[in-house]
Amino acid sequence: MNRQLISYILVAIVLALLPAIGAYPIFVMKVMCYALFACAFNLLLGYTGLLSFGHAAFLGGAAYATGHCLAVWGMPTIVGLLFGTGVAALMGLVMGALAIRRSGIYFAMITLAMAQMVFFFFLQAPFTHGEDGLQGIPRGNLFGLDLSNDLNLYYVVMAIFVAGYAICWRTVNSPFGQVLKAIRENEPRAISLGYNVDNFKLLVFVLSAALAGLAGATKALVFVSATLSDATWQMSGMVILMTLIGGMGTFTGPVLGAFIVVMLENKVGEFGRFLANATGVQWFQVLGESVTIVIGLIFIVCVMAFRRGIVGELVQWRKTRGA
Amino acid sequence: MTAIFGIPIQALFGQLLLGLVNGSFYAVLSLGLAVIFGLLNVINFAHGALYMLGAFIAWMGLQYLGLNYWLMLLIAPVLVGAFGILTERLLIRHLYKLDHLYGLLLTFGLTLLIEGVFRSIYGVSGQPYPTPDLLKGGVNLGFMYLPIYRAWVVVASVIMCLATWFVIEKTRLGAVLRAGTENSKLVEAFGVNVPLVVTLTYGFGVALAGFAGVLAAPIMQVSPLMGSNLIIVVFAVVVIGGMGSIMGSIVTGLGLGVIEGFTKVFWPEASNTVVFIIMVIVLLLRPAGLFGKEK
Numbered sequence: 001m002n003r004q005l006i007s008y009i010l011v012a013i014v015l016a017l018l019p020a021i022g023a024y025p026i027f028v029m030k031v032m033c034y035a036l037f038a039c040a041f042n043l044l045l046g047y048t049g050l051l052s053f054g055h056a057a058f059l060g061g062a063a064y065a066t067g068h069c070l071a072v073w074g075m076p077t078i079v080g081l082l083f084g085t086g087v088a089a090l091m092g093l094v095m096g097a098l099a100i101r102r103s104g105i106y107f108a109m110i111t112l113a114m115a116q117m118v119f120f121f122f123l124q125a126p127f128t129h130g131e132d133g134l135q136g137i138p139r140g141n142l143f144g145l146d147l148s149n150d151l152n153l154y155y156v157v158m159a160i161f162v163a164g165y166a167i168c169w170r171t172v173n174s175p176f177g178q179v180l181k182a183i184r185e186n187e188p189r190a191i192s193l194g195y196n197v198d199n200f201k202l203l204v205f206v207l208s209a210a211l212a213g214l215a216g217a218t219k220a221l222v223f224v225s226a227t228l229s230d231a232t233w234q235m236s237g238m239v240i241l242m243t244l245i246g247g248m249g250t251f252t253g254p255v256l257g258a259f260i261v262v263m264l265e266n267k268v269g270e271f272g273r274f275l276a277n278a279t280g281v282q283w284f285q286v287l288g289e290s291v292t293i294v295i296g297l298i299f300i301v302c303v304m305a306f307r308r309g310i311v312g313e314l315v316q317w318r319k320t321r322g323a
Numbered sequence: 324m325t326a327i328f329g330i331p332i333q334a335l336f337g338q339l340l341l342g343l344v345n346g347s348f349y350a351v352l353s354l355g356l357a358v359i360f361g362l363l364n365v366i367n368f369a370h371g372a373l374y375m376l377g378a379f380i381a382w383m384g385l386q387y388l389g390l391n392y393w394l395m396l397l398i399a400p401v402l403v404g405a406f407g408i409l410t411e412r413l414l415i416r417h418l419y420k421l422d423h424l425y426g427l428l429l430t431f432g433l434t435l436l437i438e439g440v441f442r443s444i445y446g447v448s449g450q451p452y453p454t455p456d457l458l459k460g461g462v463n464l465g466f467m468y469l470p471i472y473r474a475w476v477v478v479a480s481v482i483m484c485l486a487t488w489f490v491i492e493k494t495r496l497g498a499v500l501r502a503g504t505e506n507s508k509l510v511e512a513f514g515v516n517v518p519l520v521v522t523l524t525y526g527f528g529v530a531l532a533g534f535a536g537v538l539a540a541p542i543m544q545v546s547p548l549m550g551s552n553l554i555i556v557v558f559a560v561v562v563i564g565g566m567g568s569i570m571g572s573i574v575t576g577l578g579l580g581v582i583e584g585f586t587k588v589f590w591p592e593a594s595n596t597v598v599f600i601i602m603v604i605v606l607l608l609r610p611a612g613l614f615g616k617e618k
Contacts, residue, residue: 051424098603101610105366105423106562113559117599124592237431293439299432303425304414
């Protein structure tokens with residue numbers, strides 16, 4: 001436990017120093033937002049065994065709510081962040097209450113369909129400005145810090161990410177978290193032990209939605225915009241991939257997965273040009289325009305051969321070596 | 324000109340027919356999903372992408388080889404089915420022992436891959452596909468103008484659905500299939516080659532999606548994205564109907580299409596979401612779905 005704490009503190013120090021050693025703050029902030037999003041999602045898939053295919057609704061919904069709160073109502077930044085998170089939690093309460101009425105594969109289909117409904121609502125509602133999205137959201141001040149400065153914002157986003165990560169950690173390592181794992185492993189048994197499984201599922205769904213919302217609200221601040229793409233089913237797929245590739249049911253997995261996926265999105269184009277130059281096959285040029293091909297391939301490889309994810313495989317490798 | 328609730332009757336019937344056309348696609352696609360899920364326990368996310376593939380194969384046949392609509396109506400489903408059989412043998416087969424969710428995730432990855440490939444070649448804009456000569460034009464029925472091709476889509480889909488129902492419920496092959504759904508180990512013990520039946524079932528279910536794609540080609544624009552938006556609505560249709568009964572899938576699909584058509588007339592803003600709203604109501608009142616059995 002102590003070793004773990006020390007390594008976390010080390011990681012936090014490195015994270016705090018990253019902008020000083022030349023990392024582009026916006027990029028790292030983007031990774032942290034997605035990492036928090038994936039950690040929130042992992043509470044459901046990794047620790048409770050529920051596959052939500054609609055988490056983009058919370059990310060996108062919170063981004064719009066925060067953006068509207070700041071840009072139109074002119075509220076302080078902290079109110080905007082809390083409002084976005086609250087809206088996502090409320091959406092989670094409604095979607096969760098409906099989705100837990102069915103289990104397994106139906107749960108996934110229901111969350112997907114509900115998120116698509118939310119997407120169409122955002123597409124048509126006047127306050128989202130349709131395809132254009134909300135632009136120029138003011139970042140404002142937080143506790144006297146001027147957030148229009150990227151570096152100031154960086155440390156705020158880092159604090160939010162660390163706090164969100166800590167909440168996930170605390171949740172999983174609590175009696176509540178033990179019941180969640182029991183539900184994942186054997187739901188009928190958990191029921192027969194006297195746990196009201198539906199309440200537990202709903203509570204963790206709301207918590208996951210709220211944290212995903214916090215990620216979305218933060219993302220709106222970072223990019224000073226909220227757009228439809230945050231609420232699409234492709235985004236819901238992205239967060240599944242982040243969790244899967246890093247390792248579901250592990251703590252560091254989703255963070256690593258988020259980093260890999262964001263890197264991929266940014267760098268696939270360059271990689272394609274490099275391949276085209278190196279091999280002379282011009283088709284590689286189009287790779288950048290169709291990140292989906294690469295994402296799809298990784299998805300297939302992960303599901304077929306790599307189900308534990310990177311962190312999961314590492315843990316397993318250490319176990320077998322130790323035994 | 325007569326009107327109902329202030330809506331010209333012609334517009335009303337026009338939207339009703341459009342709704343029926345959409346409903347036909349819902350019915351054929353949800354039927355395929357149900358048949359596949361029954362035996363494989365896999366929800367085939369790629370169903371929408373394979374529907375798109377069917378439409379594209381029809382378009383490519385005409386564009387590059389000059390093969391007409393009727394030939395492609397036969398060839399495209401066969402090719403899509405063959406592609407399905409290949410993916411089942413190579414990929415999906417290895418996931419049967421695992422949680423059902425992996426099947427969904429794998430087919431989701433397949434969807435991204437197929438869509439991505441077509442997008443990188445054809446972009447996102449739609450390709451027009453001409454209506455076959457035989458089905459051009461329309462008939463004036465007095466109360467409405469009936470485009471022949473749309474009527475054909477509905478009739479062809481219903482015939483296809485009923486034929487599927489007949490094969491599964493009334494023939495010996497269907498009996499094996501239903502028995503396999505109930506208890507595949509026992510059926511295998513009787514000497515039936517169950518893995519082969521599973522493969523062929525997947526191929527058939529997927530071929531249905533390809534068939535729907537060819538039907539859709541002259542009405543919808545043939546575009547790489549035509550399947551993914553449809554498949555999510557079809558998922559809602561499947562949740563509403565439940566996957567327990569074949570007739571249930573057909574009736575739910577057509578019914579929801581009609582409701583969607585009417586919503587377009589009376590409250591256009593809600594026409595995109597009405598199916599999802601109905602799903603919510605059904606989940607509240609009858610969580611197992613209209614025709615489903617809670618396992």
